[in-house]
Amino acid sequence: xxxxxxxxxxxxxxxxxxxxxxxxxxxxxxxxxxxxxxxxxxxxxxxxxxxxxxxxxxxxxxxxxxxxxxxxxxxxxxxxxxxxxxxxxxxxxxxxxxxxxxxxxxxxxxxxxxxxxxxxxxxxxxxxxxxxxxxxxxxxxxxxxxxxxxxxxxxxxxxxxxxxxxxxxxxxxxxxxxxxxxxxxxxxxxxxxxxxxxxxxxxxxxxxxxxxxxxxxxxxxxxxxxxxxxxxxxxxxxxxxxxxxxxxxxxxxxxxxxxxxxxxxxxxxxxxxxxxxxxxxxxxxxxxxxxxxxxxxxxxxxxxxxxxxxxxxxxxxxxxxxxxxxxxxxxxxxxxxxxxxxxxxxxxxxxxxxxxxxxxxxxxxxxxxxxxxxxxxxxxxxxxxxxxxxxxxxxxxxxxxxxxxxxxxxxxxxxxxxxxxxxxxxxxxxxxxxxxxxxxxxxxxxxxxxxxxxxxxxxxxxxxxxxxxxxxxxxxxxxxxxxxxxxxxxxxxxxxxxxxxxxxxxxxxxxxxxxxxxxxxxxxxxxxxxxxxxxxxxxxxxxxxxxxxxxxxxxxxxxxxxxxxxxxxxxxxxxxxxxxxxxxxxxxxxxxxxxxxx
Numbered sequence: 001x002x003x004x005x006x007x008x009x010x011x012x013x014x015x016x017x018x019x020x021x022x023x024x025x026x027x028x029x030x031x032x033x034x035x036x037x038x039x040x041x042x043x044x045x046x047x048x049x050x051x052x053x054x055x056x057x058x059x060x061x062x063x064x065x066x067x068x069x070x071x072x073x074x075x076x077x078x079x080x081x082x083x084x085x086x087x088x089x090x091x092x093x094x095x096x097x098x099x100x101x102x103x104x105x106x107x108x109x110x111x112x113x114x115x116x117x118x119x120x121x122x123x124x125x126x127x128x129x130x131x132x133x134x135x136x137x138x139x140x141x142x143x144x145x146x147x148x149x150x151x152x153x154x155x156x157x158x159x160x161x162x163x164x165x166x167x168x169x170x171x172x173x174x175x176x177x178x179x180x181x182x183x184x185x186x187x188x189x190x191x192x193x194x195x196x197x198x199x200x201x202x203x204x205x206x207x208x209x210x211x212x213x214x215x216x217x218x219x220x221x222x223x224x225x226x227x228x229x230x231x232x233x234x235x236x237x238x239x240x241x242x243x244x245x246x247x248x249x250x251x252x253x254x255x256x257x258x259x260x261x262x263x264x265x266x267x268x269x270x271x272x273x274x275x276x277x278x279x280x281x282x283x284x285x286x287x288x289x290x291x292x293x294x295x296x297x298x299x300x301x302x303x304x305x306x307x308x309x310x311x312x313x314x315x316x317x318x319x320x321x322x323x324x325x326x327x328x329x330x331x332x333x334x335x336x337x338x339x340x341x342x343x344x345x346x347x348x349x350x351x352x353x354x355x356x357x358x359x360x361x362x363x364x365x366x367x368x369x370x371x372x373x374x375x376x377x378x379x380x381x382x383x384x385x386x387x388x389x390x391x392x393x394x395x396x397x398x399x400x401x402x403x404x405x406x407x408x409x410x411x412x413x414x415x416x417x418x419x420x421x422x423x424x425x426x427x428x429x430x431x432x433x434x435x436x437x438x439x440x441x442x443x444x445x446x447x448x449x450x451x452x453x454x455x456x457x458x459x460x461x462x463x464x465x466x467x468x469x470x471x472x473x474x475x476x477x478x479x480x481x482x483x484x485x486x487x488x489x490x491x492x493x494x495x496x497x498x499x500x501x502x503x504x505x506x507x508x509x510x511x512x513x514x515x516x517x518x519x520x521x522x523x524x525x526x527x528x529x530x531x532x533x534x535x536x537x538x539x540x541x542x543x544x545x546x547x548x549x550x551x552x553x554x555x556x557x558x559x560x561x562x563x564x565x566x567x568x569x570x571x572x573x574x575x576x577x578x579x580x581x582x583x584x585x586x587x588x589x590x591x592x593x594x595x596x597x598x
Contacts, residue, residue: 002183002184002186002188002252002253002254003183004070004071004072004073004183005072005073005075005183005184005254005255006072006073006074006075006097006098006177006178006181006183007075007077007095007096007097007098007181007184007212007254007256008074008075008076008077008096008097008098008099008100008177008181009076009077009078009079009092009093009096009098009099009100009125010022010076010078010079010099010100010102011079011089011099011100011101011102011116011117011119011120012101012102012103012112012113012116012132013103013104013107013110013111013112013113013116013469014112014469015104016102016103016104016107016110016113016132016133017102017104017132017133017164017165018078018102019078020164020165021100021102021130021132021162021164021170022060022076022078023164024162024164024167024170025062025074025076025170025173025174026060026062026243027167028064028167028170028171028174029062029063029064029074029174030063031060031061031062031063031242031243032243058077058078058198058210058241059075059076059077059078059197059198059210059241059256060075060076060078060241060242060243061073061074061075061240061241061242061246061256061257062074062075062076064174064178066174066175066178067175072178073255074174074177074178075212075255075256077092077095077096077197077212077256078092079092079093087271087272087292087344088197088198088271089116089119090119090122090123090288091195091196091197091198091271091272091288092197092198093119093120093123093125094123094195094197094272094286094288095195095197095211095212095256096123096125097125097126097181097182097183097184098125098126098127098128098177098180098181098182099116099120099125099126099127099128100128100130100173100177101113101116101117101120101127101128101129101130101152101154102130102132103129103130103131103132103144103147103148104132104133105131105132105133105134105136105139105140105141105144106133106136106138106139106140108140108143108144108147108436108440109144109147109148109151109152109410109436110410110469111408111409111410111442111469111470111471112469112471113152114151114152114408114410114442114471115408115471115473117152126180126181126182127154128158128159128160128173128176128177128180128181129148129152129154129156129158129159129160130159130160130162130173131144131145131148131159131160131161131162132162132163132164133163133164133165134161134162134163134168134169135163135165135166135168141161143438145159147436150436151436158180160172160173160176183254184253184254185254186213186214186215186253186254187215187216187253188215188216188217188252188253189216190215190216190253190282191215191216191276191277191280191281191282191283192213192215192216192217192218192222192224192275192276192277192282193213193214193215193216193274193275193276193282193285193286194211194212194213194214194216194218194274194275194276195211195212195214195272195273195274195275195286196209196210196211196226196269196270196271196272196273196274196275197210197211197212197271197272198210198271199266199269199271200266201265201266202260205236205237205260206260206261206262206263206264207260207261207263207264207265207266207268207269208245208258208259208260209258209259209260209261209263209269209275210241210256210257210258211256211257211258211259211275212254212255212256213251213252213253213254213255213256213257214253214286215253215282216253216276216277216282217250217251217252217253218235218238218250218251218257218259218275219235219238219249219250220235220237220238220247220248220249220250221234221235222234222235222277222278223235223277223278223279224259224261224275224276224277224278225275225276225277225278225281226268226269226273226274226275227273227274227275227276227281227285228270228272228273228274228285229268229269229270229273231268232278233261233262233263234261234262235259235260235261236260236261236262237259237260238250238251238257238258238259238260239251239257239258240255240256240257240258241256241257241258245258259275265319266319266322267319270292271292272286272288273285274286292324292344294324294326294341294342294343294344294372294386295342295343295344295345295371295372295403295449295474296342296343296344296345296346296348296349296369296370296371296453297340297341297342297343297369297370297371297372297386297387298340298341298343298349298366298367298368298369298370299330299332299335299338299339299340299341299366299367299387299496300315300327300338300339300341300353300356300364300365300366301332301335301336301337301338301339301364301365301366301367301496302336302338302362302363302364302365303363303364303365304363305336305337307362307363308336308337308338310360310362311338311339311356311360311362311364312339313360314356314359314360314362315327315339315356317360318352318355318356318359322352324343324344324348325341325342325343325348325352326341326342327339327340327341327342328340330387332495332496335365335496338365340386340387342386343369346369346452346453346457349366349369353366367496367497368454368499369453369454370386370387370388370450370453370499370500371386371402371403371448371449371450371453372384372385372386372403373385373386373400373401373402373403373482373500374400374401374402374477375391375392375397375399375400375401376397376398376399376400376401377392377396377397377398378396378397378398379396385500388484388498388499388500389495389498391484391498391500394483394484394535399479400479400480400481400482401477401478401479401480402448402449402450402477402478402480402482403448403449403450403474403475403476403477404429404446404447404448404449404475404476404477404478405446405447405448405449405452405472405473405474405475406444406445406446406472406473406474406475407423407428407444407445407446407447407452407470407471407472408442408443408444408470408471408472409442409443409444409445409460409468409469409470410436410440410441410442410443410468410469411440411441411443411464411467411468411469412439412440412441412464412467413435413439413440413441414439415463415464415465415467415468416433416441416443418463418464419443419460419463419464419468420443422456422459422460422463423443423445423447426447426448426451426452426456427447427448427451427502428445428446428447429445429446429447430444430445430446431443431444431445432444432445446475448478448480448502449474450500450501450502452472456470457470480502481502481503481504482500482501482502482503483500483501483502483503483506483534484498484499484500484534484535485498485499485500485501485506485509485510485532485533485534485539486498486532486533486534487510487513487514487517487530487531487532487533488529488530488531488532488533489517489521489528489530490528490529491529491531497513503534506532506534506539507532507539507540509532510532510533510539510540511532511540513532513540514530514531514532514540514541514542515542517530517542518530518542518543518544521544523544523545523546523547524544524546524547525546525547525549526546527543527544527545527546528543528544529541529543530542530543530544549570
């Protein structure tokens with residue numbers, strides 16, 4: 001049986017046709033009927049369909065009769081394509097023996113093509129290059145083949161030419177999968193060890209866990225143990241993942257499937273965890289398991305305070321289905337009650353925000369995203385700070401450090417100048433470039449993560465007119481001169497607008513925040529100063545002028561002292577009003593400060 005199984009994944013840069021190729025494979029193997037078929041079959045969320053990206057891993061088992069007349073079981077494990085979900089990608093790859101590396105014939109090799117190739121090579125996967133979109137008039141097949149050989153170091157004669165849109169070459173690809181990808185290894189006689197690569201939440205059945213049996217046999221109604229959480233469950237159902245779920249009585253080494261065991265929350269099951277039997281467990285867990293660590297932090301508040309209970313319920317429900325989301329309750333003077341959240345990256349943040357707004361119909365305000373900074377204090381202790389409000393007294397700080405990333409940008413060579421200027425503006429270090437084709441160049445640089453989380457990707461896309469591709473991997477912590485910038489409105493600190501920024505960036509950021517607030521806060525009967533400050537030092541200021549009532553209008557003449565008396569009386573009233581007056585900051589003022597703006 002095991003000799004007839006092929007486990008593989010599809011990896012590609014965003015928009016190179018990964019989901020479309022998966023659709024064609026499903027149709028070519030008869031896994032989905034024409035009546036049931038819809039585009040992007042394996043993408044279940046609206047956001048995935050609209051953006052053309054894969055956010056959740058999934059899997060599907062296909063039956064296919066090869067040209068040798070034998071029946072084969074093909075397990076396609078679909079992976080997310082974005083760097084935010086790289087841990088999930090690596091766990092999915094650990095369940096495969098082969099990978100289809102899809103390359104757009106019109107775009108050529110791009111940043112994530114290289115990153116995904118290196119990941120596949122780390123897992124010793126058999127890689128089949130797939131040149132997609134060969135039907136396009138702009139397809140440059142010969143140049144793409146050169147890039148496959150020169151940049152990827154793969155044999156171009158192994159490449160399979162396909163058009164995922166028309167289905168051309170898909171039968172040849174299925175045959176290449178059978179011929180080139182080795183069958184899985186593993187002994188069914190050993191104690192059960194199965195690797196979890198993803199899970200989803202079913203509101204009726206609880207958590208549905210996706211896994212691959214590495215050794216041993218899993219039988220329906222067994223008692224199982226999740227080794228990372230050391231919790232035991234009784235199996236309710238196991239089976240193959242087709243377009244629906246197909247129950248089976250047993251799954252053996254090499255097979256991919258699902259299990260349902262009454263697990264209540266996705267956070268109880270982690271990607272990379274090992275499943276074994278409770279009665280005769282294996283001695284050691286499978287390697288590669290890690291706890292996911294958030295890298296980007298932001299606070300989420302409801303636009304109206306009455307929506308807090310709805311937001312709280314929505315966060316609980318979203319957490320059931322998103323194990324990477326971390327949150328805790330916070331309160332802010334200006335924005336009320338909300339949640340401080342940790343995300344796997346910027347795309348993860350955007351996805352969570354969009355799901356809360358769409359699926360739960362909530363209006364949200366998000367504070368500016370921050371990263372996890374490392375602070376060494378004078379007593380030798382080290383703190384990790386994700387929230388500017390927790391920043392310690394500067395007099396106690398010996399050193400501040402911020403996380404760096406290793407970035408790779410691939411683009412046409414005519415954009416080298418503008419992209420280099422962008423990188424230098426974002427404090428890039430160890431800059432280098434090399435050509436990956438006749439007209440395309442790859443730039444590598446190391447830069448602070450805090451310079452990327454705000455609007456770097458948008459700027460890169462506009463500078464390169466959409467032709468630049470960006471990928472990064474986490475680096476180390478490096479010494480940096482970070483300061484906490486506070487915003488004061490009428491001499492009162494607004495904690496939701498505090499930011500940790502590099503000292504060189506602080507005056508510009510504070511000036512922009514003050515100007516934006518000046519435009520949005522309504523005028524009062526007294527002057528309102530808006531200030532940006534580092535500690536007790538004011539580094540930026542703008543003033544909202546007072547509304548003025550003409551108290552001298554009733555004076556028709558007479559001595560100037562009559563007018564002066566009225567003006568002095570008004571001046572005293574304004575001074576008293578300023579002492580007791582409170583400035584209400586509207587929600588749109590917070591949004592104005594946080595908007596991406598140079």
